[in-house]
Amino acid sequence: MNGILLLNKPADITSFKAIEVIKKHFKIKKIGHAGTLDSFATGLLIIGINEGTKVLKYYVDLDKEYETVFQLGESTDTYDINGEKTYIHKGKYPEIPEIEKVLKGFEGEIEQVPPKYSALKINGIRASDRVRKGMEVNLTPRIVRIDYIKVIEYKERLLSLKIKCSKGTYIRAIARDLGERLGCGAYVKELKRTKVGLFDIKESVSLDELLEDNKLDRYLVPLVDSLPFIQKLILEPREINEILNGRPIYKDIVLNSSNFLGVNKNKAIAVLKLENINGRMGLKPDRVLFDR
Numbered sequence: 001m002n003g004i005l006l007l008n009k010p011a012d013i014t015s016f017k018a019i020e021v022i023k024k025h026f027k028i029k030k031i032g033h034a035g036t037l038d039s040f041a042t043g044l045l046i047i048g049i050n051e052g053t054k055v056l057k058y059y060v061d062l063d064k065e066y067e068t069v070f071q072l073g074e075s076t077d078t079y080d081i082n083g084e085k086t087y088i089h090k091g092k093y094p095e096i097p098e099i100e101k102v103l104k105g106f107e108g109e110i111e112q113v114p115p116k117y118s119a120l121k122i123n124g125i126r127a128s129d130r131v132r133k134g135m136e137v138n139l140t141p142r143i144v145r146i147d148y149i150k151v152i153e154y155k156e157r158l159l160s161l162k163i164k165c166s167k168g169t170y171i172r173a174i175a176r177d178l179g180e181r182l183g184c185g186a187y188v189k190e191l192k193r194t195k196v197g198l199f200d201i202k203e204s205v206s207l208d209e210l211l212e213d214n215k216l217d218r219y220l221v222p223l224v225d226s227l228p229f230i231q232k233l234i235l236e237p238r239e240i241n242e243i244l245n246g247r248p249i250y251k252d253i254v255l256n257s258s259n260f261l262g263v264n265k266n267k268a269i270a271v272l273k274l275e276n277i278n279g280r281m282g283l284k285p286d287r288v289l290f291d292r
Helices: 015-026 050-059 096-104 127-132 171-182 207-213 237-244
Strands: 003-009 031-034 042-049 064-072 074-076 085-088 108-112 142-155 158-165 186-196 231-234 259-264 267-277 280-288
Touching: 003 015, 003 050, 003 207, 015 031, 015 042, 015 207, 031 050, 042 050, 050 267, 064 171, 096 142, 096 171, 108 171, 158 171, 158 186, 171 186, 237 259, 237 267, 237 280, 259 280
Parallel strands: 042 186, 074 186, 231 259
Antiparallel strands: 003 042, 031 042, 064 158, 064 186, 074 085, 108 142, 142 158, 259 267, 267 280
């Protein structure tokens, strides 16, 4: 049983705990996930099952889409609902025109300072652990891209948004920065990841439904369909033999990408990487997939 599981992660459970529950229930040998969700967050978590763990790295650079609710008028030390209150606003609150104007300033490529309570490591120690130990935490800004931030609703200081962004973007940092620019404070009250690349939460299964149905294979995306953003190449038996022995292959085709999924008889054989091999462009096996 190999493939990708699109899980709608529930709130109040870590991504690691979610895959541990699945691993134990279905007695899976190898399991992993791409793109951690905070414990309070819900939504699309991509999970690799057995050989599916080998393709998880190809999801890292994909864009994400979120639906989120910011609580205006308050700030917390973690910039989300689980943190300790650090500020309560006593003054006037912004109206929609001002909020939308400020949000426009977040679109495009921007510099963003990651939250101190994050898994980013400084000298081998997680930033969040350094904070809890009273150690110094200095995180440098990094470039992220936000394609859009759309206001869905603004009612009783609750701002509902839809955000599409690049990898490495922290929604909690957007809330922090928005609260500062509006002068009223803000934190993330709710967060749901709705898309990862071409995968949509509508295609996912809840943890309860998965465990109750007890038929994991029914919900798996087969390896041959697990990388829809990578061009497929039909492989001949001779080429498969070369790949399985770790050797490159050469094909007279239009190559317009750096990664390719080699397939044969509707089975995924390997992810191939385009490289210059002794002055000739060839395809080397990057991940061999035993999809048998």
